[in-house]
Amino acid sequence: MLIRLNSVSKSFRSRKVPTSPREWVRYHILGRHLRVTALDNVTFNVNPGEIVILLGPNGAGKTTTLRLIAGILAPDSGAVNVLGHVPHKRERTLLKKIGFVMAHCSQLIWDLRPLDSYELHAAMYDIDRQAFKRRLALYSDLLQLDASILDRRVRELSLGQRMRCELVMQLLHEPKALLLDEPTQGIDVYAQRIVRDAFVRYARETSAALLITSHAVEDITIADRVVVLSKGKVVFDGKFSSLLEWIDDSTVIRFRFDGEIPNLPRVIRGHAVEYDEKDRCIIRVQKHQVPEVVGHLLTVARIKELSIERPSVADVVSKLYKQL
Structure with missing residues (x-):
């Protein structure tokens, strides 16, 4: 494994903002602090x-986790291991092997071209000239950035173009651990697809x-x-298909009759039959009950149309956040 967190805890010191003159005195004289667990x-x-x-509502601890892995923060307890190193020791050999992209923290120099930032990046990471040219061409093509974009000042680029330029810069040193904090936030659907495809290809290759x-x-x-975080704790770790079943295992069976409508019972195999049209019914069951x-149904009625629907990803994620 390249990244490993073992029983990691992290908290921050905070102070309650006073709301009255008496609390202001206590605030400045006593200086009492609270500990907020991230x-x-x-x-x-x-x-x-x-x-x-990493999934979870705002404040669940997602960005704190990335900062611990990147070595920006040190854990209060537990161990973080990245490529065999302890990140918060900031060893140069490790820093050359990780990349970190944050949606609201640009590493491109605002008044220069992306190409100028790339040149600086290559010098900082000791990338030789031939490798730099090869990687720049490869990852610019992967993220569909042509010369007209790379040759403009960063301040003149759209958000989607700027985010793709950020990603190219972090890929130039070919990190073995790539951390991405909401990389598709605020960019258009087409740019999101380009970015997602690039993630998959980079990880596989x-x-x-x-x-x-x-x-x-x-x-x-x-x-x-x-991995789902809630109030700083891991509440789920597994495949997305398993998450769908864990949150909502319901399945909707819709069917339309062929010809005469049979006199169906109101309950079939313990499940209520709902009529949404005069010749179409709905039965809500658990996933494992669908075959039965x-x-x-096929033995008691002539079925013209039949569809089996699972909850959408958006519905499942919305339900997950509501439960958390």
Whole structure:
């Protein structure tokens, strides 16, 4: 495994904002502080070539997790291991092997061209000239950035263009661990698709570990695994298909009759029959009950149309956040 968190906890010191003159005196004289827990005994790992999505409502601890892995923060307890190193020690050998992209923190120099920032990046990471040219051409093509975009000042680029330029810069040193904090936030649907396709291709071709935080439903579908955080704790770690069943295992069977409408009972195999049109019915069942119920329907009625529907990804994620 390339990234490993073992029983990691992290808290921050905070002060309650006073709301009265008496509280203001206590605030300045006594200086009392509160401890806010961001992560509580978090354990998970990311393997080579694996894309893991961190899910959770705002304040769940997702960005704190990325900052611990990047070495920006040190844990209060537990161990963080990235490529065999302890990140907060900031060893140069490790820093050359990780990349970190944050949606609201640009590493491109605002008044220069992306190409100028890339040149500086290559010098900082000791990328030789031939490798730099090859990688720049490769990843610019992967993220569909032509010379006209790379040759304009960063301040003149759209948000989607700027985010793709950010990604190219972080790929130039070909990190083995790539951390992405809401990389598709605020960019258009076409640019989101380009970025997601680039993530999948990069992970597969370089065997890098990708850890992504996102609220975008489409981002979740590219994940090999999903880790759900709630109030600093891991409440789920597994495949996305398992998450769907864990949150909502319901299935809707819709069917339309062929010819004469049979006199169906109001309950079939313990499930209520709902009529949404005069010749169409709905039965709501659990996923594992679908074969039994469908088999029974086909024996008691002539069915013209039949569809089996699972909850949409957006519905499942919305329900998950509501439960958390």
